[in-house]
Amino acid sequence: MTAPGVGGPYGVDDELNVRAAFGAQPLSAEQLLIIIDEFRAAAGSGVYLVRPWACAAIVAAGQGRIGGIPTHRNEKEMLDAVGEAITRLKPLNKANGKLAELVVDIMTMRR
Secondary structure (H helix, E strand, O other): OOOOOOOOOOOHHHHHHHHOOOOOOOOOHHHHHHHHHHHHHHHOOOOOEOOOHHHHHHHHHHOOEEOOEEOOOOHHHHHHHHHHHHHHHOOEOOOHHHHHHHHHHHHHHOO
């Protein structure tokens, strides 16, 4: 079985480069934790990180690749995946919807 694009005028690498060219960039785990820390400070003393392992999964949702092939066809899919990962995995004890909005906004501004 061969990958799509193999044998044609454009190889798989060309397709990957085109797909990786959308504007918003995925976050690193460290960047996500910085955002969460700042969000918690602004939200007040009642907001806690209760699922730190979820941060790795959220970052992975934005950087999705299977066998080196991107899982997102465009920027919107990547941003939607990150937002959905935050709202479903609930890294904080509350205000995860607002955190998801903030993270997606920050990723969009990093173009």
